[in-house]
Amino acid sequence: MEFKKKVVQDTEAVLDNGVLGSREDVGNEEDVIYVNNVKVTDKHKYVIMTIMTLFLLASSFVYSSPAEIISGMNLIIVSPSILVTDYFEIANIGASLFNSAIITLVGIIVAKVNKVEMNGPLIAALLTLAGFSFFGKNLYNTWGIMAGVYAYSVFKKEAFSKYTVQALFSTALGPLISYVTFGIGLDVVQGILLGNLAGFIAGFVLPPLASHFLLFHQGYSIYNIGFTAGIIGMFFMAALRGLGFQTETSVNALSGMNEPLSMFLIIMFSIMLFTGLFLNQFSFKGLSDLFKLSGRLSSDFVSQVGFGIVLINMALLGFMSMFYVILLGGDLNGPVIGGIFTVVGFGAYGKHLRNVVPILLGVYIASLFNVYDTASTVALLAALFGTTLAPIAGHYGPLHGIIAGFLHMSMTMNVSYLHGGMNLYNNGFSGGFVAAALAPLFESVGFLKTRADNYENLYK
Template sequence: MDKRTDKKKVPTTFNPHEITSERLKYSVFLTFGLFLMVLAFVLNSPKELWIGSIIILTSPAKLVTDYFELANSGSALLNASLMTFKTLALVRLSKSKITGPIIAALFTVAGFSLFGKNLYNSLPIILGVYGYAKIVRNPFSKHLLPALFGTSLGPLVSEITFNLGLPLFWGIILGTLAGLLIGFVLPPLAKHFAFFHRGFSLYNIGFTAGIIGMFFISILRSFGITIDAYELVSTGNNGIFSIILYSLFAVFFFIGFVLNKWQMTGYRQLLNQSGQSVPDFISLFHFGVVLMNMSLLGLLSTSYILAVGGELNGPIIGGIFTIVGFGAAGKHIKNVLPIFVGVFVVGLFNVSEIHSTSALLAALFGTTLAPISGYYGSLAGFIAGVFHMAMVLNVNYLHAGMNLYNNGFSGGFTAALLVPLFDLFKTIKADRKPNHKKDKPTPLPIKLID
């Protein structure tokens, strides 16, 4: 058996009876939301926060619209805080437990609330998923992940409402209807498309949302409505936000270290996980180990941005938060580092400068392909990073920035292309070995976000 195929077993260092209470997990993430809110009031006055929040709620939010620049940093953080609280409320109301994928969704929602998501444009999509759950007679908890991740298409709701020249009343009506329709079709499509990349792209909803966004934009363009990609980003935030992010992730590590009884036990086993199919690290490892992994990913990501001369603006911090969240559901420093290196190397020869926002977002969100390096090895991860960088710069036109998870869209195509080739090379290599035992075929996703 290939040494990378036996990575799903529960580590022997984890005692399943030492389950972290839901109250403790809620407390940690509520504190995170409160931290963002307090920080908002520290950075801006209440009047500035009110005005900035109105601007965020009533403006188109297509990729890449940095709320730091559109409004102000405090309003962006307040929006992220409120979206964090809304996510936790949905988890509680749906009677779901805080699992690894839920943590990934929580931090993804918080991160993208700095540059695209808000309370208005996310709500119709969530209600659409809820409607789907009711029609198919499933509990909403079964479809909570598509509801949370599906808010990636929130900019489409904002675009129709505020940027097509419609009267406000009809803009709200049509934008809401579009969001409801998106939410309704998202769960069945997400379940289907997961087989397209076989679980090797962690942002499956991003790929599904890209397909949906592409169809919506095609319809709008067929009526002569022009919607182009957009980029509005801020600069000059590195000083304050490097301190904030390093401090936040240091606190995460300290909490995890304390919860794990002042030791790193279990972390080596976590590094042996491939990450395929959005695994639930919370069910496999102690909560403290997962928090430490999230922390280290945050420190690595922030350091990468600063090392290449990038700016810590809303989209970049959103990317960092997303990586941190998926530290509970598939990512760790061992399987994301080859992606970083691959994107960095090809970026040196690319038309986009390596420290540009687009290149940095490709590096951060390109870690959707971390399972490839986790399963096939670091060289495969490097190659995936190279191909992803080339792909992601060319697919934004298809959905015109309406899908915030552009890298998830690109990553799905990249994984679908590379995984069969890596399987082929793996089979050829095995066939050349004398008296070899045939490797198991690449498994289909063991857990689908449906």
């Protein structure tokens, strides 16, 4: 390992379509130089991400016996998985962790085989994959959609490595496959064929739509695939309703397991923090530079400040998110832990404490004035996933972030009907609308941009 410095602007990659290629596409690994940080090879990053995934796998056997995991996996796979389906509740904790670990390992293998660099977008995709495997994604409903994205890459005669990250994120539409297969009364063969056909079509059309919709919110909502999946899910749900089928979105989540689940999270984030400190010479040097970045898409923190600092940032976001839930008296369950994992994953791709806290505060204030208890799973999910709007706080300032979080709380409760729970990234869907409305308003009425502009030349 060696020590080098990097010259990168926060605004370099803004409005990139988020489709990142293989290492050969983006340049040699030696071209990636870090800020006051240990240079880590891509192989090291893959090993670290694999170890964290194996921790998930090992933890599954701590919470449940092999027999319980097998029976729980059966329940998970045949579930319609409409938002919000807590696998912790309908199956068991061990099976949910096992499901998450296996799916994440598959994601790592797919990325490695296609020679995709372990950068910020890929880390975010893997942690999002892991998190949503607690409440919506499973070993059955992910393949058809990824196959659709792969088919699109073949159609375009481009390497799948360019679309691998999008393929992992595209599994947001997993409930579409599960619902058509198990939820509308078809026999098994018909359900499997039609469900995966629907998923394949959704996956095929997602990449071109994602590139286009990024312009809609100008990169101020990090979950761009969430907005795209919401639009696709809306069309499929409209077709299903036209055929007389209707979904019921509700929250049936586990409660009363905060102590054992908090220990699991504390151990995981502690490992992440220690690893980051080890790679960063046991210091927090560089973290303040990270806090000065806006996080606007596409901000690859790994290439901008280094893998060690990114791991530290991810761990800090994990601890903060967990304590936010506990301090409000909320329950740690599948959806909530999925939200925490997603926040942690995007700690490599747009989120940090300074641009996340204003969003959380805005959602919390909004929850004081509406019918949802601040400690309810619904309100907690709105807060955790509402951090998709972190770039607004990072670019315009904390007050603007609070406003965005406040508006997001109301918006996210009203858009799920449009896609009928087919899109797991519901907050990404609503966040896209909020960002698209607020960004031009903040610009046109003269609100001054803050840190993002001030630190545009930070590394020059």
